[in-house]
Amino acid sequence: xxxxxxxxxxxxxxxxxxxxxxxxxxxxxxxxxxxxxxxxxxxxxxxxxxxxxxxxxxxxxxxxxxxxxxxxxxxxxxxxxxxxxxxxxxxxxxxxxxxxxxxxxxxxxxxxxxxxxxxxxxxxxxxxxxx
Numbered sequence: 001x002x003x004x005x006x007x008x009x010x011x012x013x014x015x016x017x018x019x020x021x022x023x024x025x026x027x028x029x030x031x032x033x034x035x036x037x038x039x040x041x042x043x044x045x046x047x048x049x050x051x052x053x054x055x056x057x058x059x060x061x062x063x064x065x066x067x068x069x070x071x072x073x074x075x076x077x078x079x080x081x082x083x084x085x086x087x088x089x090x091x092x093x094x095x096x097x098x099x100x101x102x103x104x105x106x107x108x109x110x111x112x113x114x115x116x117x118x119x120x121x122x123x124x125x126x127x128x129x130x131x
Contacts, residue, residue: 001035003084006068007075013040014068015054015079015087021067031067036091052083054090 004018016037023030038054045051079087 001033003079003087005040005077005079006032006034006073007077008068009072009074014038014057015040015083018076029070031070032073033065033067035065037066038087038091052086054087 001017001019003015006014006016006018008014014034014037016034018035019033020029021031021033022028037057039057041053041055043051043053
C-alpha cells in the first residue's frame with residue numbers, strides 16, 4: 001500500500017494508505033482499498049496563510065479500512081512531502097502526551113492538525129502543525 005490523495009467525484013480530497021482492488025478473473029480495477037483515510041480540509045488564516053487539515057472520514061464509524069468504488073475516484077495524486085510527513089505523524093505515530101511544540105492534536109475529529117502551505121506573500125514554508 002502507498003499513501004495517496006484520492007479526489008472523488010464530489011470534490012473531496014482523501015489522503016489514505018491506498019491499494020487497488022482488481023477482479024481476479026479479468027484484472028479489471030473495481031475499487032480502492034483505503035486504510036486510515038482522512039478528509040483533507042483547507043483553511044485560510046488571518047495572515048492569509050493556507051493550512052491543510054486532516055479530518056476523520058466518517059465521525060460516526062470506527063472503521064479504519066474500507067473500499068471506495070473506482071468509479072467514485074476521478075484522480076489519484078502523490079502528496080507533497082510536508083503533507084505526507086504530517087499525515088503519517090498524525091495517523092501512524094504514537095501521539096505524545098505533550099504536542100504543544102508542533103501544534104499537533106491527536107484528536108482526529110477537530111481538524112486542527114495540519115500543514116501551513118502558503119504565506120501571505122505566496123511563498124511556501126512547509127511548517128507542520130502551524131495554523
